[in-house]
Amino acid sequence: MWRLHQFTLCPFSRAVRFALAEKGVVHELVDVRPWERDETLTRLNPAAQTPVLENGELVLADSQAILEYFDETVERAPLLGAAPAERAETRRLVAWFRERFWGEVTAPLLRERMYKRLVLRQMPDGPTIREAARACETHLQYLESLLLENRWLAGPTFGAADIHAAAQISVADYLAGVDWGGHSQARQWYQAIKSRPSFRVLLGERMEGIRPPAHYDDPDF
Numbered sequence: 001m002w003r004l005h006q007f008t009l010c011p012f013s014r015a016v017r018f019a020l021a022e023k024g025v026v027h028e029l030v031d032v033r034p035w036e037r038d039e040t041l042t043r044l045n046p047a048a049q050t051p052v053l054e055n056g057e058l059v060l061a062d063s064q065a066i067l068e069y070f071d072e073t074v075e076r077a078p079l080l081g082a083a084p085a086e087r088a089e090t091r092r093l094v095a096w097f098r099e100r101f102w103g104e105v106t107a108p109l110l111r112e113r114m115y116k117r118l119v120l121r122q123m124p125d126g127p128t129i130r131e132a133a134r135a136c137e138t139h140l141q142y143l144e145s146l147l148l149e150n151r152w153l154a155g156p157t158f159g160a161a162d163i164h165a166a167a168q169i170s171v172a173d174y175l176a177g178v179d180w181g182g183h184s185q186a187r188q189w190y191q192a193i194k195s196r197p198s199f200r201v202l203l204g205e206r207m208e209g210i211r212p213p214a215h216y217d218d219p220d221f
Contacts, residue, residue, distance in 0.1 A: 001055065003053070010171075013051040018065050028183035090160050097167075116211070132172075140186050
């Protein structure tokens with residue numbers, strides 16, 4: 001059986017879990033805390049980063065590499081798009097959310113509102129949180145511009161771009177870093193994501209010591 005080494009508030013782990021559920025791939029979870037330098041995690045992935053998926057013989061690391069592996073090996077619920085142009089747009093948006101949204105929004109919020117609180121026992125830095133909020137606002141505006149042209153982010157069908165975007169946004173939302181006011185199209189898109197059974201499992205989980213906002217797992221906000 002596949003074993004997924006993951007962390008609850010790791011958006012890359014969430015993306016893989018979301019995709020595996022959509023694909024119907026049975027797996028078990030191994031919870032790790034990357035900052036503790038878990039020996040098994042480091043042996044499987046020298047970068048000591050989640051997620052890592054393994055079945056005893058094959059080891060897969062990096063969220064998009066894992067998604068693409070299963071898109072090539074499991075026909076159910078294709079995630080990259082049917083045509084070359086759609087696949088190219090999907091990969092572009094996956095990189096946008098994995099790199100830009102992560103670096104500007106999710107990572108700062110995790111550092112200030114999770115790592116400092118639970119690990120370092122320090123107060124969060126207000127200016128850093130406010131800067132992450134401003135960046136999130138910009139990203140939501142961009143997301144809405146994409147939805148003006150398509151039902152889903154990269155085209156007419158749900159796919160990897162939606163998975164990575166929702167994974168990042170859900171962690172930011174858990175940490176009270178998303179202001180949904182004035183973003184009706186983004187809310188409608190995220191409501192559709194929240195209503196998917198494959199994603200609702202993630203929304204039901206909690207990080208010990210940190211409670212999300214009341215709207216976090218409510219499909220109707």
